[in-house]
Amino acid sequence: MGTYSELGEFLRIRRASLQPEDVGVLNYGIRRVPGLRREELAMLAGVSTTxxxxxxxxxxxxxxxxxxxxxxxxLNLSKDERVHLFNLARPGKTKRRTPAKPDKVRPGTLRLIQSMPGTPAVVLGRRSEVLAWNALGHRLVAGHLDFAAPEAPSTRPNMTRLLFLDDHTRELYTRWPEEARRAVASLRLVAGKSADDHELASLVGELTLKSPDFAKLWARHPVENCMSGVKYLHHPEVGYLELNFEVLTPPDESGHRVLLYAADPESAAEGALQLLQVSGDTRKVPRGLAEIDS
Structure with missing residues (x-):
């Protein structure tokens, strides 16, 4: 992911998405390319075309x-797109070093999600890899996987990889195109901050080769910091769920995110979550947490 090639790609895509009438530019004649010309964008920005x-x-x-x-x-960029542009244009200000040691969930965060057995919770790393989940979070988003999978980097699931390459996960989301765009938009924002992250580049390369859907979305360069919203799911055990989600970010520089799901009070989804919790196995505690308590 070369930073400056990414910058050029982002600028070209956003320029092509703007029509002259969108920004008050008179449109003369037939245009050979979509969107604004370079000289028109330069005029609007107050810089030379060169x-x-x-x-x-x-x-x-x-x-x-x-x-x-x-x-x-x-370019009429949104707040998230503006941040992304600054990250791409001034990488020296924002790039992070790839951690030398494998990432792992903070003990306090692990305790927090395990203390909420009725709330599905998943802890994600910067690249959307699952660092931990509680029992209900696991049953909701990846019950077909081993509960202990996030404990080791070699077996750790990645939510974006699952979304594009795992049939179970794809069938879980009834509005898969919406979910897919949201995932790619979030990953693009991370990529703009982490031009030197080889593991992230490897993930993007793998998904580009294996998933035509990912490749198409990635080429459109969507950017959005998805912190809250609604997810629409069809769970194989409890059926349809409409769940609110919130993403909490610790005040450190780990890049970790805690993804929490909640149903509206007295809704069908609330009953479905309760059923999913009751029908689950005995509450599992990851070895990492057991070691903390011992």
Missing amino acids: YYTRLEQGLSTNASEAVIDAVARA
Whole structure:
């Protein structure tokens, strides 16, 4: 994932998505390419066409904050897209080193999710790998997998990989295209912050080769920080569920996220979650937590 090639791709895709009438530019004649021309975007941003062209081609590596902000305004970028643009245009300010040791869930976070047996909870790493889940979270999103799988990096599931390559997971989401776009948009945001993350690059490469759906979505360069919303599922044991979700982020720089699911009070989904909890096996405690308590 070359940072400057990513920058050029992002700018070209966003420029192509804008029509002249969207930004108050007069449209003269037939256009050979979709969207705004480079000179039109440069005019809106208040920079020279030559400078903007160099920026889009990845040849300008020291764009000022004012220029980046002007380009973001000209492209009508959302808040998340603006952050992503800054990450791509100024990688020296935002890149992170890949951790030398395998990532693992914090003991306190593990205790937290295990203390909420009635709330499905999944702890994700920066690349959407599952670091831990509680019993109900496991039964909800991946009951066909080993509960202990997240404990070792070699067996750790990845939610994005499951979404595109695992038939069970694909069938779980009744609005799979919506879920898929959300996953790719989140991964794009992470990729913009982690240009030197070889494991993330490997994941993107694998999914691009194995999933045409992922490849198409990735090429569109969607960007969104998905922190809350609704997920629509059809669980093989309890049927249809409409669940709210919230993503909590610890105040450290781990990049971990705690994904929590909740049903509306007195809804059919609430009853389904209760049934799923009751029908589950005896509550399992990961070895890592057992070692903490011993």
